[in-house]
Amino acid sequence: MVVAEVRVELKKGVADPEGKNTLKALELLGFEGVEDVKTVKVFEIEMVGNAGDAQAKVQEMCEKLLANPVIHNFSVKLK
């Protein structure tokens, strides 16, 4: 069994309104020194098979569904 951790984040230069709103809320709550907040989505995918096959498969999953190349970068970590 392989567990792939897929991290989908916004590309540099793409606005992140959710992160900005969270930053604002944290400041309103009185947290000081918060410079920036970014939102990231993480998927944990459990699959049968070996790590080599899994890597290629997860890559394809990202391209076909999990990320939109227009705004997202993704990275895969096998556990």
Add this chain to the structure above:
Amino acid sequence: MKISKVKVCVLRIEGTNCEEESYLAFKRLGAKPEKVHLKQLTGADVTADEKRSLSDYHMLVLPGGFSSGDYVRAGAIFAARMKSRLSKDLVDFVRAGKPVLGICNGFQILVETGLLPAMSGVMSDVPEAVLGTNDSGRFECRPTLLRKVNRGRCVFTTKIPEDKISLIPSAHAEGKLMFPIERRDRILKELYENDQVVFKYVDPEGRLAGYPWCPNGAVDNIAGICNRDGTVFGLMPHPERVFFRFTHPDWTRSPDGSGDGRAVFESVLDYASKKL
């Protein structure tokens, strides 16, 4: 083809919630719409008499809503499910000149499927655009004003005069049209050259204006685009919600007549009656 013979497939899956109004818009104009579940087209888990084929229809409508709970990204799951089983059918459908309309979530699905903006060919392998989270970071639900900027390519707006401002309500959290940053200017230029830009968010004077006139921060205030042939059209606001004048928020203070959204459905049925 007579309008009464035009079969419209209003396609839904779990989480679609604007199919009734979209269905009624076509029904009221005398066409033959049908609410069809995606399973009926893919043939999974349905009885023989529930089965349908996309090629039996003359028009495809992807209504608004929150298909599959907007999980992963708005429209992504619907798009993936359609693409996995119906890719060829969809391409054939568009190639045959049959119109496809995506409203709100339907627009997101068309973009995720690669049927819009379809800069080259009918359907791109990967999305060439995205409808991202509104700049405000919130769900924006209110009447919006749209100026028709299309010069005649889009078959869904032929009955709307150029530069006319229509009141069509918006209701979405992810409606900010974006293109890849590094290719944005070139894609925009091409869209304008091909006459693929259809509606823009404006203020009452028809000027491109910021929030709240533009609810989401879309590039160049673009609210709706079509493909190169003008037969695939997606927009964030909901024309089916202003079919009648009395669903306009200012209906008691505005002249009598039909709702501003009605012309979208009349235009495409006019196209179908002449070209299909």
